[in-house]
Amino acid sequence: MIHPTALIHPSAQIDSTAEIGPYVIVDGPAEIGPGCRLEAHSQIVGQVKMGAGTVIGRAAIIGGDPQDLGFKTETESGVILGEANVIREHVTIHRGSKPGSFTRIGDGNFIMASAHLAHDVVLGNKNILANACLLAGHITVGSHTFIGGGAVFHQFIRIGDYCVIQGNGGFGKDIPHFCAAHRINRLMGLNVIGLRRQGFSSEQRASIKQMFHLLFSSGRNLSQAVAAAREKEWSEPAQRLLDFVATPSKRGICALQGGREGED
Template sequence: MTIHPTAIVAEGAQIGEGVTLGPYTVIDGDVTLGDRVTIGPHCVVTGHTTIGADTRLFPGTMVGGPPQDLSYNGERTEVVIGARTVLREHVTVHAGTQRGRARTVVGDDCFLMAGAHVGHDCVVGNHVILSNNVLLAGHASLGDYVLIGGGAAIVQRVRIGAYAFISGLSGVTKDVIPYAYVIGHRGRLDSLNLVGLKRRGFGRQDIRTLLDAYAMLFEGEGLFRERLARLTEAMGEDPLVARIVDFIAEGHNRPLLHPLPKSDTDAQSEIDLLEAGV
């Protein structure tokens, strides 16, 4: 391992093989660093924190600090960061609370850009990208492959489903179904994340299936629960659609983002994008 002479490593810290610690970095005693973790200058890793192999922390990052929650009174809670994740300059990840999950989790292969904040008790899936200055309030939950644009803010306890895209500067106050595209200062459901799905390898037929499911759920007649029941009966066995249905069921009647009424022209433009291979 490579430890700069000015770095401080407390007794009890568990340091894996090939770890690099930069100047003036502080590693507290209840920290576990996996193999080949790289921590840049002026970082602080504190609390009961575990960081997976090959993860990199850039200058000024703070991981494991106490939660910004007035109920917290020094209880033992945790932060777990996965493998091969990148935390750029001045990212902050706070520990959980006893009245929450008691653990804040960031998954594998994530990329948290400069200034992003992950609040207490959040769960961030694998392959998630948080752009600059994204703010996750306490207890937020993000599925795999979620991408959030710069300056967006996610309200406490909001859940964002896998493969969703949240545009920059959006404030998200309700749960977001998987595969969704959210836009606007006060975030609203605009459509499906068509470009993102294609980039992730979803085939044309899969995207058509999801467009049909989206239309049935949000553009059909009747109450939302009636449309959800029809979707479940008609398409619920499809694994892609099942992810949406299961996400809604797991929310236990939590409020969902819904789209504004869409014109026929808007709907046709989505089909045109698909036909054009976008």
């Protein structure tokens, strides 16, 4: 299952059921799990651990050095990929930037051609990243989120679960769970179609909608809205939304289109 033109480092551990295509490079102590497929010209660099059934597309590079001027190449760090990920052509995923750190990808993600995940990104499960998405370092993405093609994201922000993000948008602030985001740091509402498709009950969706309205369109600033929301009991998903908004990163939370304009 290993093409004769592939170059495999002696320390690499490759399961007997993995398929290694033409001109693939596996350089360093990588671990390639059962049923993985590395397509032609892809490169696996250094400490990369790859879960079962993951596919690496043509000319993708996994485990390259961070694009960080202060990074020391002798740093021991790597990339951990879960199971059943599909990573398409020319995707780049860089290794962690600090000793012992890892860029981490969960299970069942679909990352389309030419996307970039920088050092120390943490990506959850079953996300879809369309072509040419660019995620800077230390970004955390939840699960079941869709990111449109060409969207770009500033380092250190958080993106929640069950979000939908418009292509070609630019984001330097957190995007909370369940939200739809577009343009520059703007929320346009809830991902109502996605929540329905993912099996959220009508009661849960109603509770999430009430929370969203209280946090983003009740006329309060965010601190006041969080305090008001904490005075009530909420469903588990709505409470998750509240907890996310109540603990923002240093970058802050995206504003609702037409609301909280003064926070830009």
